[in-house]
Amino acid sequence: MYVKDNMVPSPIVIGPNQSVSEAIDLMSENKLHRLPVVDGAGKLVGLVTEGLIASNTPNNTSTLSVFELNYLLNKLSIKDIMIKDVVTIDKEALLEEAAMLMRKNDIGCLPVVDEEKTLEGIITHNDIFTAFIDLLGYNHNGIRYVIAIKNDRTGIIEDIARVIAENDVSISNIAVYKGTRGIEIAVIINGYKDIADKLEEAGYIVTSNIKLKQKF
Secondary structure (H helix, E strand, C coil): CEHHHCCEECCCCECCCCEHHHHHHHHHHHCCCEEEEECCCCEEEEEEEHHHHHHCCCCCHHHCCHHHHHHHHHHCEHHHHCECCCCCECCCCEHHHHHHHHHHHCCCEEEEECCCCEEEEEEEHHHHHHHHHHHHCCCCCEEEEEEEECCCCCCHHHHHHHHHHHCCCCEEEEEEEEECCEEEEEEEEECCCCCHHHHHHCCCEEEEEEEECCCC
16 A cells, blocks of 8 residues: 555645634634645645644733734744644655654654655545555455464465355455464455354354444
8 A cells, every 4th residue: 555545635735924824724624734834836845733833822812802813823924833844755655654654753644745845745644544444444344254373374364265265255355463362364255144154164263253334
């Protein structure tokens, strides 16, 4: 899975000389939490977030009139508060790299730029979550089996696939987990024909058998 397949292309942006008030309006109108900042050539020069705006808004807003507050926000430019050293990623990067960068830097988004720093998109933690859910098939219709693998060997996945195919069902998603419980294979089949007994007859231990239904 690649960044380019999961990013938001041509995101809403703001210029460095625009006011914080304009950024607030853009975020509110479009239900956004951050805005890439680009120059006249479309090159990324910064990032502004709700948190930055809040931290640069006077703490004594309760003592200010609406007009005074609006005046201050209109006078404050994006370039005065934006993050200038922005962590970015290339659209050809793997989705896993985007997730690692976000985790390593404790950030919620990555602007996607080319070699010339031209903004091509943005990818957020919500985009990562959506891709993760889709990859594991949780939002699909079917049955999800978790199979405990006690003795790893070559050809296990091929053998499980054979058992499933022999019972006239198909696999929609498959994943391998290696954790404290050892190796587990999660398989989601299309439809609701239960073949847990067939898997067990083939010598596999089915530890979980859940019917899934599309949720969104």
